[in-house]
Amino acid sequence: MQLTLARLNEQPEIFYSIQGEGKSLGVPSVFVRTSLCNLHCIWCDTDYTWNWKNTRFPHANDATPGYRKFEKKDWIVKIDIEAVADLVADQPCKNIILTGGEPLLQQPALAALMRALRARATGYFFETETNGTMVPSAEFDADIDQYNVSPKLENSNNSRKLREKPAAYHFFAQSSKANFKFVVAEPQDLDEVLELIERYQIPADKVYLMPEASTAPVLQQKRQWVVDICKNHGFRYSDRLHVQIWGGKKGV
Ligand code: SF4
Secondary structure: OEEEEEEEOOEEOEEEEEOOOOOOOOOEEEEEEEOOOOOOOOOOOOHHHOOEOOOOOOOHHHHOOOOOOEOHHHHEEEEEHHHHHHHHHOOOOOEEEEEOOOHHHHHHHHHHHHHHHHHHOOOOEEEEEEOOOOOOOHHHHHHOOEEEEOOOOHHHOOOHHHHOOHHHHHHHHHOOOEEEEEEEOOOOHHHHHHHHHHHHOOOHHHEEEEEOOOOHHHHHHHHHHHHHHHHHHOOEEOOOHHHHHHOOOOOO
16 A cells, blocks of 8 residues: 655655644654645645646745746655655654645555554554545544644635535544644634534634744734634634744745
């Protein structure tokens, strides 16, 4: 069985860093970045996992001089599970974050990876990032320790039909392993967040709000009103450490 991973600097994108967002913010972690996504968020900062040449999806960077869609074959790598397990096992920590792209597009292979690593050593903790559009399989759910669910809003430019999948939202709202991270671009995004929370009965203490920002000045600008909303509604605030420390740099 193989995984399709993002390729960066000619290598599968697996790296040791700290979790920069959400519930585990600040935790030293190893990131395994899967390629491919079923959504196309206009502000996505990992667009090299889906914004392929000859596709029609718009991106906020389209007007940036020099920005080009990605040649798929140059940005993905297919790699055997045991080879991925070798690369992950060599890393200095056992908090593993499956990220993407959309990792849940590859549940059987990721479940196999988690089992392969646990067969080698104890102490692994696996988190997955997800856009919350796919219901996890029983097999995947048994292996994963934490879901970091980031439902997309209107500001992502995905149609509601694509981004809001009731069965998946109900699953995550009821899972004790799940937390929800909403990316808010403007104060009016709150209305949509509150609607989703009401519709799917998501407990407030599982909700994190995070400003949409790809640069430190924009992040700073949005912090105050996002924090105020969190205080008013009992949500948690998530910063974006990676933007603060590294800006838009990839693979860090
Ligand atoms: S769901 Fe995540 S990876 Fe996919 S396009 Fe949106 S931000 Fe990017």
